Amino acid sequence: MRVGVLVFPGTWSHQDFAHVLGDVVRSPWGFVWHKERSVAGYDCLILPGGFAHGDYLRCGAIARFSPVMEAVVRFAKEGGPVIGSCNGFQILCEAGLLPGALLRNTCLQYRCQWVHIRTENRNTPFTRRLAPGQLLRIPISHGEGRYYAAPETLAAMRARGQIVFRYATADGRVTAEANPNGSLENIAGVSNEAGNVVGLMPHPERAAEALLGSQDGLPLFLGAIQTVR
């Protein structure tokens, strides 16, 4: 089981994922440079946070055309587990691997803070280790995390269980004040129809050690590793 961590120019969370994979969950991993054309040898792919290509024009818009993305799309279509966090989520949406788009936070400012998210779907490789409705305390760090999808799309996603996480209060209620960025229906994370591709705005790698205040992100890593084994 080997995890590939993608690196685009302007990506910055790849080192943190590498740290958690290598030093915390002790799983083999490797960086995949965006100019590569193959992801052979990897069993799971992570698209980390950052500002790929400066997030110029739109977040993820230019990165989705990186050479490696064709291989990522193929890997995903074949059912390989793929997770995008923050900028990685934005790239997956732009690439059409996930529905919807991420827009500028309603407050028009960047937000770096701890939030709670509620698990809405355990039927993905990344969330299988979570309990139904489990609350995770986890950081966000983004300026453009307002999830949007057209009403028809959203209805279909709801029906198929593609909504994976919602922002919630510390006691698990999905309310307007628990929503840090104005996402529709408090959506913090979604999956594709097959469930093997997941994107979320929060940073699970920042919630993987007690020293840093939370280990709630760990099950996402462990779930993926377990799936592939």
Added chain:
Amino acid sequence: MRESKAITPDLIASHGISSEEYARIQGILGRDPNFTELGIFSVMWSEHCSYKSSRVHLKGLPTQGPCILQGPGENAGVVDIGDGLAIVFKMESHNHPSFIEPYQGAATGVGGIIRDIFTMGARPIALLDSLRFGPLGDPKGRYVAGGVVAGIAGYGNAVGVPTVGGELFVSERYAGNPLVNVFCLGIAPKERIWLARAGGAGNPVIYVGAKTGRDGIHGATMASEAFAEGSEERRPTVQVGDPFREKLLIEACLELMAQDVLVGIQDMGAAGLTCSTCEMASRGGVGIEIDLAKVPRRETGMIPYEVMLSESQERMLLVAKRGREAEVLQIFRKWDLDAVIIGRVTEDGMMRVKEGGQVVAEIPAHPLAEDGPVYRRCMARPDYLQETERADLSCLPVPRRLGEVLIQLLGSPGIASKLPVWRQYDHMLFCNSVVEPGSDAAVLRIQGTRKGLALSADGNGRYTYLDPYEGGKLAVAEAARNVVCAGARPLAITNCLNFGSPERPEIMWQFAEAVRGMADACRAFGTPVTGGNVSFYNETLGTAIFPTPIIGMVGLLEDIRHAATQWFKAEGDVIYLFGETRDELGGSEYLKVIHGLETGRPPRLDLDRERAVQAACLAAIQAGIVRSAHDAADGGLAVALAECCVSGPEARLGAIVELRGEVRPDALLFGESASRILVSVTPADADRLEAVAATHGAPCVRLGKVGGEELILKGRGFECRLPLARLHDAWATGLSQLLE
């Protein structure tokens, strides 16, 4: 208007060059300079680059210490932290550009200081921002503050260096001249520190990064002038930052430095190509010859003068080993960065600039970089001190409703929660932030070790205005105290010295006194100065800012598990105060906010007492008995206690406290006597804490207990009861109301 521009007295004067300086230039060249050369001298000998007014005073700062690997003189200081690792840090100001264009000025300030750090081979892992604005009730103040904060966020977040702390203070005295000081720290293997020096005749000189445009021409000279009416006209010089390209530069340069192909490297900051070329040559004792025709350009028709003086951002100059050019260029190609060989190292010590075949400037590098003018400027004690020192504060009425005073202080922008600022900054990247913003100091763990670093930026311009020597001392003491409260031993400092015009004797006196105070405090705490930055001419229409030295302090935790935070942890814990409260209201936030006065003498600092208090606090933390530690500074004890109650990220906890002492109630509650730390311990550890205090000779009194839904403050003749919700509201909304 090619190079032929005649060198007239007017042209010389418009470059800010005095007639003595011009004579010196003629002496160095043995002839008159041409236009390009005049421009080169003017930026290198500007106050900003040459430190011509400050140098004689900075000599008094202690710069040596057992762990110092590199003191002032390079792009940043380097300190050994054991385990084969070194930290590299520095602070820079970007005050003038931030006034002209707040967003871009602050953004490029962040970019500039980050380059100083990775230039030395260190990966930048943390930023701190120290900000001073005019009143935020005023639209202009709000515009500047909002823009600066957004600019720091915009650049820092995108480039991927977390902003883990900082400070913000508001006063009329900064309305026409905000301060934006940014600190950056990086980490590197101790054996792989790179210096900014050229060497080896024949080695290639390589230009890397963004293309050169006309941005920021005369930025360095601008930073060396006070704002006059009409300086808004200087706007074409505004530089725009590109954090994306900077991120590529960081990665490419660090990748390059891991190979064995480099000789030296320097960022192009103030005075761009000029400064990097002559400084690298001068430090290496060699010459450099470059051809401007090869410099990548963004704009057409640029003359050599413009290319040499441009301050376009995100550019680096490096000297590689001969024969290894291909490897260097290959790495930059991987990162899609422009990299071009623009010249060679020579033996003759000359900075020779060509355009195509023609020499357009030829100046001995060493005298240009090192033999600039040095001034021992006139100094005079300012007259206002006569009045402020004699101010009789004892006749001020003591407010009847002291609880309301506390609420008002908590909501004042200098004291209120800075969350509305720092939640806009990524402060967690790299998974090191053990203590996030909002406590006395940020604490980062050092991966691969058990250690941690504590970082704090501090300085009080009002104190320094009322007594520059004490202000300098107090800034260092407070920074050290903050780091100690986080559980770290203070290691070393960097600093930014923000003052008015050095051509005014009163300002120069303030400067000299503040530096003397800093030096004495640094010696007392064993924290040498590893570098810094001087920003003069912070005035608008003849009104100077408060003289404002800002200290960036770095402390080391041997064991990251000892990291401490300022807020109370549990009901029933016992609250102690290290240190003593005296009848000191001068220069306090209370005096300003409640009485509208900025006068008196700032609190006296006894360095021995400060050391004892810090030693006791640190020993207690390291013994594992401290549940919270918070330094009592702006707003005094009452504010510090309120912060202990409501500043925690989770539950709020009340307290009941009894304050004894002979001083008047407002001084007891809101006076800012130095060398005080509030700690809380479990009842079982109370005796041990007292014993630790006694061992270190630190005064230590028991004030009360944590618990309840209120903060209750009792003393002779007063009792205030404040519900936690009220305290929290005042404190949490004080700044957000103004910034949104």
Added chain:
Amino acid sequence: MLEAQIYVTLKRSVLDPQGETVKSGLASLGFTGVEDCRVGKFLVLTLGETDPERARGQVEEMCRRLLANPVIEEYRFQLREVAG
């Protein structure tokens, strides 16, 4: 040479908080007569292509593939001749 001026705007159905903020900013400056405000992007491309028909096709494709995201945005553009 040809210049393409491209306008990318959020679809009507997508909330535009920036537009709202600009509108209230204008109101607080006393411009109370602004009934609606939307903020979009304006791109200017200078093209090597000199044939307007081919240029039009290229710009159309650039918009579709990169410059606008059809989930949230609409675009329109015009070409004009500029001095080389």
Added chain:
Amino acid sequence: MLEAQIYVTLKRSVLDPQGETVKSGLASLGFTGVEDCRVGKFLVLTLGETDPERARGQVEEMCRRLLANPVIEEYRFQLREVAG
């Protein structure tokens, strides 16, 4: 009713990192014929004012005071009649 279409662009001499990056993004998609790319803002205001002369004056002032940053940006606008 009147609609103001406002174009805010960076001054020519000011670096446009976004434009540069979009240009190289287009190039890597195969659109190599793009010689320059600048990215600006496009604002659409619906005005209550019905008199074109007065509207023009107001928009001019809005641009100067809020919509464009005179330090680094330029603006231009046009008015058109729209159905209320």
